Amino acid sequence: MALWGMVIDLDRCTGCQACVMACKAENNVPAVGAKEATRGRIISWMQVLTEESEERTRFLPRPCLQCDDPPCIKVCPVYATYRNPEGIVAQIYARCIGCRFCMAACPYTAKYFNWLRYQREAPGQNPDVSVRPKGVVEKCTFCHHRLQKARERARAERRDLAPGEYVPACAETCPSRAIAFGDLSDHGSEVARLARSPRAFRLGEELGTKPKVIYLSETEAHRRA
Amino acid sequence: MPDPSLQRDAALFAPIAQTGRGFYFTLVVLGIAILWGAVAYWTQFEYGLGVTGLQQPVSWGFYVTNFVFFIGISHAGTLISAILRLSKAEWRRPITRMAEVITVMVLFIGAGQILVDLGRPDRMMNIILYGRYQSPLLWDATSISAYLFASTIYLYLPLIPDIAILRDHLGKHRFLYAVLAMGWTGTPRQQKILNRAIAILAIMVIPIAVSVHTVVSFVFSMTIQPAWHSSIFGPYFVAGAIFSGIAALIVAMAVIRRIHRLQAYLKPIHFRYLGYLLLVMTLLWFYLTFAEYLTGYYGNGPEEMKVFWSKFTGPFWPTFWGMVALNFVIPMALLVRLQHHAVGKTVAASACIVAGMWLERFNIIVPTLSNPRLPFPETMYWPTWVEWGETAGSFGLFILFYVLFVKFFPIISIWEIREGREVGLKEVEERLLTYLPDGTEPEPARRHTKVPT
């Protein structure tokens, strides 16, 4: 069974937010509008943060880290968020009751809430991804719909899923090739190789969430501020 | 034919017998508050939670604070009356029912807060159909329903004899009283069954009450957020609950005492004893708070300190220092010497504590959510009229339930007062003897020891 993971090289990331916009276009993430944005309700599955410190600034693109032991799943009272066998933490929009317990439990604040009815059927949307109603939590799904389409194509051609055939929108569009994506359980894959690099570190390693988005940074000596 | 013993306790029937103009005025005021709450919730139901002040990192705010606050107040009732009943403290007689009523009424409001806080209330059934017991929210649901059921029975059982009296002597609501009196005729056998049941319940209610607020604290301490994930939360919330419970009880007692002129039954000695209990709880609360923050400060973890400084010197300093003042400084000043104006002092201290404890819950929930681990931009959570409206509506509803209860049932247990008069005095005397070395005879009391009333 594949174990999908991502490696983001912070030395290459230029903070241009191409991944953010690609994610929004691919997953029909709504632009919440001026009033709602000033109230701090921007929904941005992949969000680029800036870590300021004395010696330097570092851009940190933060998707959902698809933890192997996710603190957000344990607390959901209605099984609306779960970790599928392939390691992707999924969200069932039809079952979520909007209690937002998973938002409070996530140490990386990677879950977003539809405070109002932000998104309607509009032209130019991606038909593969459902539009979320108001009152439910949504999060990065590693472009799960792309995995399903790639798997269908592979099955139709009676072959296995080739590495690199399933890549989320952010990894596909990153102009400085900072985001690598693939199957962590496949020892030879580029992601697994990069994950073993001496520059590799995981965000919030001491929390025991075992995140599957691994960051590379030359000067990891500078731990979080 | 007025029974002589009833005549003495006529004051206890007064609230039920006549309904003065004040009653209708309070109904109107409460109606307005509840209407504001209803309009607020309708707007939120219509447009979504966006009408409140909640935002991305601060996903919980007023509603969860209210939830913890009201469940906290519910500890006033059964816990205190159960402990006093078990310890056979004679001064409990006029207080127990008042406390139990607070519990039962406020539990409905507390549990309601969670439902108000849901983003999709129309999918409430999902909790029943697809419930997952691993989530602390469902632990809450179980323990709160257990506590609600237990405290309802614990309120109802001692009420049966009084309802029987009302059934026999009061003209109004005959059918209601007849049904609720369960055919009580005061026979010794029935008395025995009732006392046995009340004794069992008194024992059972205490662990349930403690479990309720521990489980409410688990909603926060089970996550790994800074300043939430600590083992002190269980005892801290239970102590805070008892603390705010007693304060709420004292306030309720003072209000009822003034409105229904029950000064004869709720004497300063009750307020003084509860005041001393409150003082002990203030110290206990301060001790636990001090322990929690010292541990965080000394450990000096980066995330912990971010939340710590945001409370001490950051944007949350007013609510934090307000809480410390209202919960510790003012109550200590008032409750230390209760010789004179005991009632005034304890009620003032209690009002401060109730407000302080609301702030304490706010201080636990919002600062931690406002300071996420990763370097997100600063945000400030401000409640909107919807949240104020819902809070006002909740208080209005709680007080409305309380006032209606006082209108239909005696707020002070008549038969316990009577039992106290006839049986209580002798029984206490014998019990005191059992404490002294065997064979000592009661000497005549010396005059000069002045007993505070």
Place this chain on the structure above:
Amino acid sequence: MRVTRRGFIQAVGATAGAAALVRGRLTRAEVGVQDFERWATPEETAVPSICQQCPGGCGLIARTLDGQLAGLSGNPFHPVNRGALCPKAYGALQLLYDPDRLKGPMVRAGDRGRFRSIGWDEALRLVTERLAELRGKGLAHTVAVLGGQYRGYRDTLWRRFAEAYGTPNYVRARCLAPEHPALAHRLMQGVASPLGYDLAEARCILSFGVGLLEAWLGPVHAALAIAGLGGTRERPRTHLIHIDPHRSNTGVKADRWVPIVPGTDGILALGIANALIREGLYDREFVEQHTFGFDDWTDPRGQRHEGFRDLVLSEYGLLTVSTATGVPVKTILEIARDLATLKPAVVIGERGPAYGPDDLHTRMAIHSLNALVGSLGVRGGVLLQGELPLSPFPPVHLDEAAKRGLGHPRIDGAGRGQYFLVSDAPQALPERILGGKPYPVNALFLFGTNLLASHPAKEAFAQAFEQIPFIVSFSPFLDESSSRADLILPDHAYLERWQDDQVTHLAGFTCFSLARPAAAPLHQTRDAADLVLQLAKSLGGGVARSLPWETFEKVLHAGARGLYDAGRGHVVSTAPEESLRKVLERQGYWAPEFESYDEFWNALGERGAWWDPTGLPVSRKALLRTASGKFEFYSTALRQRVEEAEKREGARAALVGALGGRDRGDQLYLPVVPVPARAEAGAFPLRLNTYRLVTRPIGGGGNQPWLLEQPAVHVHAAWERWAEVHPHTATKLGIKDGDWIWVESPKGRIRLRAKLFAGTLPEVINIPLFGGGGPNQNDLIGNEPDAFRGFGLLNTTRVKVYRA
């Protein structure tokens, strides 16, 4: 969330009925026949297109389902972006489906700004009549065309139309055209086309304010090239030094960010040159053999001329440079040493519109550093952008009226007097139109530019537009400029039309991109290029004969034939195929891939681009085409042009005045920038610096919510306009983060939100370039044109800031 009493009561009444309704609907989900069609799997196509949000020219793949656009992704074959995209590209989805797009042609009804819709035939008839009437009366030259496209066949088409019609006034008003830096390179190296920079191979990159990762001419291409900055085992780290008043994304990723006083880049370059020369770190071999004017020399007439070396050593001591530019001496020395030791090094001096008052000499000074470190004709150094072998169109057929019209001088005065060396001077347009010098403008065509918002002289342009009796705008939106027009013929959005792109600024390879229309036109809009061809046909005579094609597709088809016959390069394809071709071509084999041109044309339409990776003109012979065949510090070409101007206009030629006056003597031709006197604070103590955000497309992106919502990463701002203030300055002025502040300049004042940002010098206020409506930086920046090139100076404004 207005809750009316009636609404509330209705609601309470309705809740009772709601349950039954819901109950009913759930049980009886009737499925209509039309639902089946909707659920049938749509026909999916992937059409290659080109992103027009910035001059980068990245290749797109537009995914359409049943003709409706469903998503965008990078074209993996395209050599410019290799499948990657920048954030702006995704704004195209919202641009295409913007509800405010004009639905059809509009004609002015009553006074300016009020319109009524009109049919296409009637609209075209109006334009043809007016043009024919002007041409008939011999006033062809009074028609002006203000274009926003500076490359590609759309630009050629307009130029041919203007020439064939008989007007010299085709003015390209685009700030980010690479034509400005090319002038300095032409004067020092004699090369005609713009230069490219081999960023991927360079070991040290010194950028003077060039927004490599967020602005300039292709953030994606630059990011792909320098992303390997970290270096790998076999290739050592590349050292990026970024000199810019504002610490942008490039500043953060650079190994060294050097804050500098805006407008003093040239002086810093000369300071670095001084350090290089004094410590003998410059490439002695290259300078001695391949440069001219470095040492003192005597010209054939026996006159002694001071060389570049002595001038720099005498006048540009590190202390004077440090005080003028605000860069510490130690930093200048370290930059010089890095530049000298890490070979190959390349210096990029392409800040965009203008560096400051003496822009030409600043760029010459910066480019002279390339000569000093010998990065000309070296891998990882400066490259010459190759020529696209497009098939040349037949010369324009000039009839009588056209000849008479072209005889007149240009309205903006480019190519004469002060703007002798420049082809477009849009800045000079307003006062020339208002003054009626040399002749009044009777008709104006606005195409692809919104000057009334995006140009510092926008107020002057607004008055000028009032004077012009007949304005035609091709803007698809009702923006500031098109709302003042008499007739609007809305163009397609770029995903709805044929489009080509001849990218000029790349790492040397030539690339021709072709875009087919991805989505069917949403509204009654028409492609502006087709309209030009239609106008030419309806005007008849020489114009019709010069533009014989019926549609723009035919124009492209005719032009691209040259690529097929060129005998080199190939249509982009999958990576393995590319590498195989590269191996073959390195050994001189080139096999044509297609038998017929139509096959080539279809493949080009399928894959999106043609390119020629080999034959990089890197050799010194190709790079140094001056009269002396050397890199000329002392630009003989410039002196020759100046003498030409003086012969024509006498001693006091306007060109000399623009260059700095006769008294500068030889320094007129040397890459030397006069050190400005340290102006005292005065009423406006702070300096304004504008910079471009990576999420701001050309035209401001006012209608692309995704880009407006998360514009920047270094400050937290959403949908709002802000000014960045240094924390020290902010505390001095009592400003906290997030306050509303007034930013006032001699020209005007605007109210922005203050953001505290330490990535700048204390005395500099940074404002990102906002487009579209609302307060934008052009309300502050005065109409102060560069005397020599006519383009507006964007970073010489002084401002003051106070709480709103």
Place this chain on the structure above:
Amino acid sequence: MNGRPSPFDRAVRACQWAIAGLTLVFITAIVLWIVHLIRTAWRLGDVASASIGISLVAIPLFLTLLGVGLSVFWGLLRGGDRR
């Protein structure tokens, strides 16, 4: 009062039995819900131990409360006529 019960008394008696019945239904519903939660957790391979652990405490608790309530109810109603 041990003659034939008047319609008023019969109605009161019916209401009292109804209340007792309601309490019984309420508690059995809760117990069934808890059992359902355990079964769901077991079926989904979720951490069933947590649910079983909690229910070991919760179910007996509810049953004892029910017992106390019904015993009082039974005692009062039955004891009434055998004074």
